Structures are given as structure tokens and as C-alpha cells.
Amino acid sequence: MSVVVIGSANLDLVYEVDRIPSPGVTVLSRGFASFTGGKGNNQAIAAARAGADTLFITALGQDEAADRLAEEARNAGITLLDRRVDAPTGTALIFVDRKGENSIVVNSGANAELVDLTEAELAEIAAADVLVLQLETPLATVIAAARAARAADTVVVLNAAPSGAFPVELLSKIDILVVNEHEAAELAGEPAGTGERSLMSVLTVHGCDVVITLGAEGALVGGWGTTPVKIPAFKVEVQDTTGAGDVFVGAFAATLDHTADERSLVAATEFATAAAALAVQRKGAGPSIPTREEVHEFLA
Numbered sequence: 574m575s576v577v578v579i580g581s582a583n584l585d586l587v588y589e590v591d592r593i594p595s596p597g598v599t600v601l602s603r604g605f606a607s608f609t610g611g612k613g614n615n616q617a618i619a620a621a622r623a624g625a626d627t628l629f630i631t632a633l634g635q636d637e638a639a640d641r642l643a644e645e646a647r648n649a650g651i652t653l654l655d656r657r658v659d660a661p662t663g664t665a666l667i668f669v670d671r672k673g674e675n676s677i678v679v680n681s682g683a684n685a686e687l688v689d690l691t692e693a694e695l696a697e698i699a700a701a702d703v704l705v706l707q708l709e710t711p712l713a714t715v716i717a718a719a720r721a722a723r724a725a726d727t728v729v730v731l732n733a734a735p736s737g738a739f740p741v742e743l744l745s746k747i748d749i750l751v752v753n754e755h756e757a758a759e760l761a762g763e764p765a766g767t768g769e770r771s772l773m774s775v776l777t778v779h780g781c782d783v784v785i786t787l788g789a790e791g792a793l794v795g796g797w798g799t800t801p802v803k804i805p806a807f808k809v810e811v812q813d814t815t816g817a818g819d820v821f822v823g824a825f826a827a828t829l830d831h832t833a834d835e836r837s838l839v840a841a842t843e844f845a846t847a848a849a850a851l852a853v854q855r856k857g858a859g860p861s862i863p864t865r866e867e868v869h870e871f872l873a
């Protein structure tokens with residue numbers, strides 16, 4: 574299985590604080606750590622660890638953060654097709670308080686420069702079995718990539734995250750939409766707390782297959798004109814759910830088969846549910862992403 578991921582790469586700078594500072598206040602941090610992240614980067618690592626031949630198209634700056642992201646991606650087995658642009662590598666400044674509440678500031682930096690896909694990038698998309706997209710990359714790029722994939726029978730998986738401005742017409746250019754419950758409600762134009770099956774019926778009207786992830790509840794898989802199937806989550810001791818959705822998406826894409834028929838969607842969702850269950854039992858996003866062997870061992 575070959576997967577192309579187009580998307581963001583960030584360096585996450587995480588400060589542990591007693592209280593998140595309000596305006597005009599200075600606080601001392603209790604601890605600091607930096608991690609490689611960004612939805613595109615996390616999903617590409619998850620796809621590669623799940624055994625897919627994975628190419629990651631991303632934009633990085635010309636700084637140490639870029640070198641670190643590139644090195645960790647290659648160590649995960651990814652083929653990196655990175656542009657080095659004249660903007661700082663994307664960063665996320667994250668404050669986490671004692672209750673685990675957080676405040677985050679993202680500087681898109683280089684990620685905003687991932688525009689005008691080259692002939693070489695479009696050729697990679699056409700040659701792949703599956704293309705994975707998210708919404709941390711300029712929308713025009715997401716649309717152009719989806720078009721190129723569609724013209725070449727590459728299966729298009731869109732993780733419509735983070736939620737926000739989203740043109741519904743993009744839904745007609747993708748094959749499979751993966752969203753969490755919150756994103757599903759926003760996309761469907763329904764209030765939070767609307768039943769997952771109602772959200773599913775609104776979203777599948779657009780003609781794409783839909784996977785709604787439900788946190789500790791698992792995931793719901795549905796296609797146009799079919800009855801949705803619920804795949805329960807595994808009951809595990811949770812350490813850290815950061816990036817669970819990204820692990821799910823990467824593992825899912827790596828396990829789809831080229832037909833992307835209903836049986837294949839359900840099988841990929843089962844594998845992704847197990848991969849995410851392993852990830853939430855470990856701290857951190859990147860280092861917690863399991864390999865194909867670990868997932869099979871867990872399922873055995």
C-alpha cells in the first residue's frame with residue numbers, strides 16, 4: 574500500500590504551568606519539553622509505522638526545527654518531499670495546567686507556504702494508492718491535491734480537522750471523510766450533542782464515505798445508502814490522548830485496500846481503533862505511535 578500525506582509539520586513547545594497566565598501576568602514553568610507534531614506529520618508517521626510505503630509532502634523553514642522534523646520523519650521510515658521555504662518552521666506554543674487544561678498558540682509559518690503543487694508532487698499523488706489530507710494546509714492546495722488524486726484513481730481520505738471554515742463542495746472531491754464528533758457536528762451544521770447517527774446521515778448525503786471517531790466510544794463507519802457500523806474502542810488505561818485522532822487516520826489510510834469498499838473500510842477502522850488504543854496508553858504524540866507488529870500483537 575502506498576500513501577501520500579500532504580500536510581503540516583510543527584514543533585510543539587510544551588510548558589507545564591500551575592496556572593495559565595492571564596494578560597499582563599508572568600508565571601514560571603514547572604517543566605518544558607518539545608515534540609515534533611502537526612497533523613500531517615503525525616499522520617504520516619502513523620501510516621509509515623503501520624507498514625505503508627509513505628511519502629510526506631510538507632513545507633519546512635530553514636532552521637533547527639526543520640532539521641529535527643526531517644530527521645524524525647526519516648527515522649520513522651517516511652520518504653520526505655519537503656520544501657525549505659523562507660518562513661519559520663511551524664510551531665505550537667502549548668501551556669498545560671495542573672488539571673490538564675491547555676491553551677495553544679499556533680504559528681503556521683512555513684505550513685502557510687505549501688501552495689502551488691509542483692509537477693513532481695502531482696505525479697506522486699497520481700501514483701499513490703491513497704492520499705491523506707487535513708485542513709492545516711492552505712485550502713487551495715487541499716483542493717488541487719484532491720482533484721489530482723481523483724483524476725488518477727487515488728483514494729482520497731480527508732481528515733477535516735481542525736474545524737473552521739470549510740467549503741462543503743470539497744466533500745464532492747473526496748472518497749472518505751474522517752472527523753471526530755465535534756467536527757462532524759460543525760460540518761453538518763448541527764449543535765454539539767446531536768446523535769452520531771443523525772450526523773452520519775447528514776454527512777453521507779454528500780456522496781462520500783464517512784468515519785466519525787467517538788473517543789473512548791470507538792468509531793462509526795458509514796457509506797451512502799448503507800447502515801452505519803459501530804466499531805467499539807478498546808478499554809485501556811489512558812495516559813495521554815494527544816494525537817489519538819492522527820494515529821487513527823494514519824493507521825486507517827495505511828490499511829485501506831484500493832477498492833475502499835465497505836468491508837475494507839470496516840477492516841481499516843478496526844485496525845485504526847487498535848492502533849489508537851495503543852497510542853493513548855503511552856505519553857507524548859510521536860513516540861507513542863505503534864508499529865504494525867505491535868498492533869497485531871495487541872489484537873492477537
Ligand code: ADP
Nearest residue numbers: 753786787788789791792806817818821846849
Ligand atoms: P480526536 O483525537 O481527533 O478528538 P477521538 O478522541 O475521537 O479523536 O479519538 C480517535 C480514536 O482514538 C477513537 O476513535 C478511538 O479509537 C481512540 N481513542 C480515543 N480515546 C480513547 C480512549 N479513552 N480509550 C480507547 N481508545 C480511545
Ligand code: NA
Nearest residue numbers: 699725726727
Ligand atoms: Na493513483
